[in-house]
Amino acid sequence: MNQNNKTFYITSPLYYVNDVPHVGSAYTTIACDTIARYKRLRGFDVCFLTGTDEHGQKIAKSAKQENKSPQEHCDFISNKFKELWELLNIQYDKFSRTTSKIHEKIVHEFFNRVYKKGDIYEADYEGLYCEGCEDFKSEKDLTDDNLCPIHKQKVQEYKEKNYFFALSKYEKKLVEHFEKNPDFIQPSYRKNEVLGWVKEGLKDFPISRQSVSWGIPVPNENKQTIYVWFDALLGYLSGLLSELDSPTIDSTIKRYWPCSVHIIGKDILRFHAVYWPCMLMSADLPLPQKVFGHGFLTKDGEKMGKTTGNIIDPYELIKEFGTDAVRFFFLREIGFGKDGDYSRANFINRINSDLANNLGNLLNRTLNLANKNYNGIIKCPGNTNFLGLKDSTISTIEAYEKHMDKLELKEALDVLWQLIDSTNKAFSDKAPWKLIKNNELDDAQSCLYETLIILGNISILINPFIPETSIKIYSQLGFNKPDMYNEWEKLGWKDKEECFKLSEAKPVFPRLDIKP
Numbered sequence: 001m002n003q004n005n006k007t008f009y010i011t012s013p014l015y016y017v018n019d020v021p022h023v024g025s026a027y028t029t030i031a032c033d034t035i036a037r038y039k040r041l042r043g044f045d046v047c048f049l050t051g052t053d054e055h056g057q058k059i060a061k062s063a064k065q066e067n068k069s070p071q072e073h074c075d076f077i078s079n080k081f082k083e084l085w086e087l088l089n090i091q092y093d094k095f096s097r098t099t100s101k102i103h104e105k106i107v108h109e110f111f112n113r114v115y116k117k118g119d120i121y122e123a124d125y126e127g128l129y130c131e132g133c134e135d136f137k138s139e140k141d142l143t144d145d146n147l148c149p150i151h152k153q154k155v156q157e158y159k160e161k162n163y164f165f166a167l168s169k170y171e172k173k174l175v176e177h178f179e180k181n182p183d184f185i186q187p188s189y190r191k192n193e194v195l196g197w198v199k200e201g202l203k204d205f206p207i208s209r210q211s212v213s214w215g216i217p218v219p220n221e222n223k224q225t226i227y228v229w230f231d232a233l234l235g236y237l238s239g240l241l242s243e244l245d246s247p248t249i250d251s252t253i254k255r256y257w258p259c260s261v262h263i264i265g266k267d268i269l270r271f272h273a274v275y276w277p278c279m280l281m282s283a284d285l286p287l288p289q290k291v292f293g294h295g296f297l298t299k300d301g302e303k304m305g306k307t308t309g310n311i312i313d314p315y316e317l318i319k320e321f322g323t324d325a326v327r328f329f330f331l332r333e334i335g336f337g338k339d340g341d342y343s344r345a346n347f348i349n350r351i352n353s354d355l356a357n358n359l360g361n362l363l364n365r366t367l368n369l370a371n372k373n374y375n376g377i378i379k380c381p382g383n384t385n386f387l388g389l390k391d392s393t394i395s396t397i398e399a400y401e402k403h404m405d406k407l408e409l410k411e412a413l414d415v416l417w418q419l420i421d422s423t424n425k426a427f428s429d430k431a432p433w434k435l436i437k438n439n440e441l442d443d444a445q446s447c448l449y450e451t452l453i454i455l456g457n458i459s460i461l462i463n464p465f466i467p468e469t470s471i472k473i474y475s476q477l478g479f480n481k482p483d484m485y486n487e488w489e490k491l492g493w494k495d496k497e498e499c500f501k502l503s504e505a506k507p508v509f510p511r512l513d514i515k516p
């Protein structure tokens, strides 16, 4: 690692373990992994935390249906997430589980802190609750038939004595925080939605349940457990600790807190952009720097759902197309933040046109010509801008950096593929195979040398997105296995370098000859 000790802490949501992971969770986690890898490339001390949220009524129910204990059920599903992350080449640093002992200790300490602050009190609660959302609903949230609009199921009438969190006390401070930190909620178009909720007035909400046994007990109480969301959000702190640490809140915030960015789906924006900052203010802890709510995926233009059978199975997708193809498609196709669509035809077209043709063929043509005519050794030429792409290569790196820093992942890929397109075009125009035939060997070598410089840059810049492919290209170019903490410095138009000693050309992305 380089000396740079700037930290970068990124989290995915802690995924709810009521069911095996679906493609939406895969999408979020791929995006987080890409951002984390980019920051490592920039020399940051990165911590990428993912994990599972394991308490609540719904979990206990799912476990019962499978004749398992809730803990057995949680262990099983939590492992399924880990398996999928391995298949997707997700390089996380921490896996937070809300059924861990450390987590329970942190939740208790947090509860006591907030209690001492005077922000937790007992009161009767009467209201409506959707088990699917694990969230309270007011009458106006419901459909005309009194159903939860998301789950289309009946909400429960709910009345019991609970502990409440004094959310309303923080309304003004939260608005001030939004004003002082205009980038706190991203993308910016999500901000109005959150401001709308706050303007309606923040209400204190119950943070304990008498009726839910599968949860963390309220400290010094034997009748109630802590509300699953109040517990789960703290997984972003507790997950930073390992078994060896002394689990205190102060030890969690030493190195990586405050979080640089929480990446979430837009459906859980309220918990992260309203409840969570207020909870942290109450506990006198620093707030995360950014909450980024991305959009939803559809399949063939339709909402996905288990009941309709319209789903994408992430395991099947990886099995058929491979890890990098899956990672690439979603980030290339969908503006990060916006809703986006998957279809099999688009998927296949995207992989064939971008990876097999534009990138794969450029590499293959260059290496084949170089290996056949120059024994794989391409020397630094006299003419340093034969293809005329020096400036656009440099400006592409700058544009990529700007987009990545703003989490505009698709736009970052767009500029890379524009450069790949212009390189293909310049390569075809200069036609080095013709130059070789006419014995204009210096010009032919310039053409190959400069294409290799561009491919070298591309192989580093695509690394956060498609790490396996990046390393394949990198090694075909004759470089050693990269150390991603130091590669950023190798970018640029390095035309004074020693020669390229190329390896054998192997297709990095074979064309998919399957019918959509």
Ligand SMILES: [Zn+2]
Binding pocket: 130, 131, 132, 133, 134, 148, 149, 150, 151, 152
């Ligand atoms: Zn619901």
